[in-house]
Each structure stands twice: as C-alpha cells, then as structure tokens.
Amino acid sequence: MSQTLLCVDLGGTKALVAKVTAVGVIEKRYFDVDSNASKAQMNEFLCKIIEQVIDSSCQGIVIGVPSMVLMETGEVIETVNIPDWKNVQLKPLLREYFNLPVLVHNDANCFAMGEFSQGRFNADTNLIGICLGTGLGAGVVLNGQLYTGKHSAAGEFGSFAYRNGIIENYTSGQFFIEQGTTGKLLYERALANDVDAQAQFSEFGKHLAHAINQVILAFDPDVITLGGSVAKASAYFLPSLRGQLAKLVNPIIFHALDIRVSTLGDDAPLLGGYALFVNEINYKQQLGANYA
Secondary structure (H helix, E strand, C coil): CCCCEEEEEECCCEEEEEEEECCEEEEEEEEECCCCCCHHHHHHHHHHHHHCCCCCCCCCEEEEECCEEECCCCEEEECCCCCCCCCEEHHHHHHHHHCCCEEEEEHHHHHHHHHHHHCCCCCCCCEEEEEECCCEEEEEEECCEEECCCCCCCCCHHHCEECCEEHHHCCCHHHHHHCCCCHHHHHHHHHCCCHHHHHHHHHHHHHHHHHHHHHHHHHCCCEEEEECHHHHHHHHHHHHHHHHHHHHCCHHHHHHCEEEECCCCCHHHHHHHHHHHHHHHHHHHHHCCCCC
C-alpha cells in the first residue's frame, strides 16, 4: 500500500515542505529561512511550517537538513549555514510533537537518492549527487546503495581546503556574494546577454571542475548529477566546467563520466527522502523491529 509522507527539504535560505506518495509530490509549499535564528526559533519554525502542510493522511515525516546527522538518533550535529542550529535532538522533537515516525537525513543524501531512485540506472551504478545552493553538499550512492558514513558526513566535499578557503566558498552561492551579487541576479544578467555575468559563471565552472576532480579521485563514479538553485544556470558554467575538468583528469575517465543536470528540480530531495523512509521501514520490518 502506498504511503503518504510529509517531506521537508531544509536549506540555508529556503525550506520546502510537501506531501509525497509513491506516485510523486502531490502538494508543496516554500518558506523563507532565517539563517540567524536561534536553536529554539528554528525548532519552532520547523514545527510551524510542517503544521501548515501535514494532515491526517501523512503516516510519517522525513526531513533533509544541511548538516551532519547522527543517523541512529536523528541528532543534527551542526549546520554551517544556520550557525546556532546545532546539537539538536530533531528526531525525538518532531516525533513527540506530531506523534509520527520520523527520519532525519542530510539534504544532499536525499537529493542523491532522489536522482538514483527516479533514474533508469543499473543496480551497481555509482552516482554522486552534488547540490549547489547556499553551500555545496554531495550525496554518495555506491553500487546502488546510499553511503552516509556514521555521521552522515560522507560527501561533504564543500568543506575541503581550496585556495584561500574551502571549496564551497568558490562553488556555491557564496561565490556570487563575494562578487557583490547573488546567483539569481547574475543569472538574470546572463540571460540578458551580459558578458561580464557570463564570464563570472564561466569562472564558477572552472572552480567547480576542481571540486569534481576531488570527487573523481575519491570515488571514480559513473554519474555526477548537479542540482540546487545554482544548477539552473548550468548552461553558463557547464562548458567551462567540462573544459577545465578535461585538463585535470585522465581522458579515459573524463570521457566515461556522465555529468548531468537534474531534471527533477526541487522534487529530487523530496522523492529521495520518501525512498529513504520507505527503505528504512522495510529494513526494520525485516529485522522484526518497530520503526519510530
């Protein structure tokens, strides 16, 4: 029987809340996130936005967070782009508030699983889903199975050292802020044939190629899928990304690698969260354990 779940994709500036079934996303709403909120304010905010969408048809809650997560307990360890929201016992908080089973996952893991579950991939496919938004995060699917690590830290390539900072300073919305603009405004200028805007996206693509080179050296994947708000401007940075990457990696690896942009849009992490929740329930049932 198909389940209806309440799925949340929490980002550093936006939150997406939706009802999801095996058929797909049936209702979703967007909310602005105050990245300067205190821990208590963020907890209250999450409960309130869930309340605005959840109804009696929902049989569980799954939330993707831009944070490392203790998988067994559902504790949010730290959230770089929401600095005060750390050491949060999120799973028990939501479970007690809504009296429903809850799954907490890293948001990039949800994205990667959404891409894998909705794509026509072989069971042994190695896929990396890279989210380009307020920061850079990645989810790792190896031989068709999501790999998270103990603290859901696998795939945090954005925190690798690079130039005068870390990779996500140069490969996320932070890059555009450093240029005195935003990705959205720069994209609008690029669409209007602004040469300077297009040049900045080209530079962005070169930096992203260095990040992807690290991914290749770590996992040698079959597929890399790009998502997140910045990926909407992919037409302006993919050519420079591919050109730079061709200079960094072996030609055999470069030509075998499938780099694509998500066609699922905002639905990818929601669908991935749904798949992860269902998989977790099935696994618990096989062990004869109750899922909560």
